Amino acid sequence: MTDLLISGDVIAADNEKRAAALKSDYEALGAKLSRQSVDIDRITRKVSEFFVAVPSWGVGTGGTRFARFPGLGEPRNIFDKLEDCSVIQQLTRATPTVSLHIPWDKADPKELKAKGAALGLGFDAMNSNTFSDAPDQAHSYKYGSLSHVDAGTRRQAVEHNLECIEIGNAIGSKALTVWIGDGSNFPGQSNFTRAFERYLDAMRDIYKALPEDWRLFSEHKMYEPAFYSTVVQDWGTNYLIAQTLGEKAYCLVDLGHHAPNTNIEMIVARLIQFGKLGGFHFNDSKYGDDDLDAGSVDPYRLFLVFNELVDADHRGVKGFHPAHMIDQSHNVTDPIESLMASANEIRRAYAQALLVDRGALDSYQADNDALMATETLKRAYRTDVEPILAEARRLNGGAIDPVAAYRASGYRQKVASERPQVKGGSGGIV
Numbered sequence: 001m002t003d004l005l006i007s008g009d010v011i012a013a014d015n016e017k018r019a020a021a022l023k024s025d026y027e028a029l030g031a032k033l034s035r036q037s038v039d040i041d042r043i044t045r046k047v048s049e050f051f052v053a054v055p056s057w058g059v060g061t062g063g064t065r066f067a068r069f070p071g072l073g074e075p076r077n078i079f080d081k082l083e084d085c086s087v088i089q090q091l092t093r094a095t096p097t098v099s100l101h102i103p104w105d106k107a108d109p110k111e112l113k114a115k116g117a118a119l120g121l122g123f124d125a126m127n128s129n130t131f132s133d134a135p136d137q138a139h140s141y142k143y144g145s146l147s148h149v150d151a152g153t154r155r156q157a158v159e160h161n162l163e164c165i166e167i168g169n170a171i172g173s174k175a176l177t178v179w180i181g182d183g184s185n186f187p188g189q190s191n192f193t194r195a196f197e198r199y200l201d202a203m204r205d206i207y208k209a210l211p212e213d214w215r216l217f218s219e220h221k222m223y224e225p226a227f228y229s230t231v232v233q234d235w236g237t238n239y240l241i242a243q244t245l246g247e248k249a250y251c252l253v254d255l256g257h258h259a260p261n262t263n264i265e266m267i268v269a270r271l272i273q274f275g276k277l278g279g280f281h282f283n284d285s286k287y288g289d290d291d292l293d294a295g296s297v298d299p300y301r302l303f304l305v306f307n308e309l310v311d312a313d314h315r316g317v318k319g320f321h322p323a324h325m326i327d328q329s330h331n332v333t334d335p336i337e338s339l340m341a342s343a344n345e346i347r348r349a350y351a352q353a354l355l356v357d358r359g360a361l362d363s364y365q366a367d368n369d370a371l372m373a374t375e376t377l378k379r380a381y382r383t384d385v386e387p388i389l390a391e392a393r394r395l396n397g398g399a400i401d402p403v404a405a406y407r408a409s410g411y412r413q414k415v416a417s418e419r420p421q422v423k424g425g426s427g428g429i430v
């Protein structure tokens, strides 16, 4: 039996209010899609089988370099975080797994596994942290970790990643994501070549410890916390890493880790073509690594990314199973609400991409009909697929309107009374 933290009655009562309208909207959309020879139930089925992992760190209130304004009922530890994650899953039915960050979420693996099982949650990729210092560690990461000039510091960073694999293995994870803050703030501070050699050597040691059925994801980021250069700067560097390490190594694309206006969907296509797309950290951005909610600023870009994923699936690309994870920071919203909204936006982009008439698109491309080719994408994108998303949630026991049901449940007020309020703001993201 799964521990359900939102009463089934609350969801049923809220759904009841919306059921008739949904039925009518779903039928109208079904009729419209059938005129395009699209079976709405097939799309709904595919959407309900599409999942995205929630980041454990996402359920705490985030912050900026300037301040953090703690929210009500913030999770005190990983077990509280898992409870919040289970609420997101219960209402959306889109997020059955959680991605952990070590050491932030360090706990007895047996207890983690038991809590996850009780809440009906599994564990997605493990995330190591060698970009900040843990209280008792021997060597500081101030000047880097896996690429540090000091061998002892590099060794410590490798050992930490090995520990993440060990914990992950015990709780059923199948992947390790490595993101490092290594880089430089001044021209001349670091030798690009030597730093990258040291990084690759350290990553080889991690790769060697990877269980047979695991994947290793490296995540590129063009700047921050290092502002002049980063060791894993861009997708080209990332591809070289995956290529150098071996077949279990893949590239992770965090949508916010690119320069403004970068054609991310084309990067995705390239990585798919050469068998190295490992997965995503979904979020949105206006200027940099803003970690805004997925689809909140540029939903068309999210759709274009999904267009590449659906295209790859349609072409039957071998061994294609990218990991889908959210990586966001919530500064002004209730993190549970933001994560539910984001999971739905991600599914929305997927559903819209499923509606692209790929045969027509191929023909327009072959005829150099640029206008009709782009209209083919736009036609799918302009379709309001909300009835499909809502029906997928409803069919699986979720909420037709997750935010409304969540607010009706009083969950935030309840945990606010149980979890002591964090006093005062502090700098830095969580």
Ligand SMILES: [Mn+2]
Binding pocket: 179, 219, 254, 281, 327
């Ligand atoms: Mn990320």
